[in-house]
Amino acid sequence: DQQVKQNSPSLSVQEGRISILNCDYTNSMFDYFLWYKKYPAEGPTFLISISSIKDKNEDGRFTVFLNKSAKHLSLHIVPSQPGDSAVYFCAAPSGANNLFFGTGTRLTVIP
């Protein structure tokens, strides 16, 4: 049962434009969400997180939005840069001991 879903396997965006990556979840008990970025041949790197008590969290060019009623979150990157090209995973913790990951979205930023 995929509790965290990323329905878009890939996304291409022009440099300087906004990238929007989406994530849906099914478990209403999730109260914290994380985004990770993964380059080829490297492990995932933590990017940004959001608690369910907020609906927005911003860190530089990265903003995560949470819509609890829709069980949906999105990561906005603006402006997008070629170095942002990577696979992005959303994740949610199950208890304190592990993370459920989505299947990832491959972002390509075209120079």
Add this chain to the structure above:
Amino acid sequence: DTGVSQNPRHKITKRGQNVTFRCDPISEHNRLYWYRQTLGQGPEFLTYFQNEAQLEKSRLLSDRFSAERPKGSFSTLEIQRTEQGDSAMYLCASSPGGRTEAFFGQGTRLTVV
């Protein structure tokens, strides 16, 4: 380098052989996790240690898999009698107590031929 270190980076083995991977977490992190990632999927949780105690195991962790973390420092993941379906990237991560964000190593890519 003070990040999570995994060795080897790549391992090719014949079906039926045993393999062992090592993970050195960030030194002050008491929590250690093993995940497995296959093509087109996100990382899937395998097991979790707090210090030297293995506190949780996924049902993905069959009897052929065993993990240890002696003395609460480095960890090893052993797969016995490897099968082709074990081919995957094995990721280790660590985190300090009270933090949800886990820091991942670069992974060990296992290929079973």
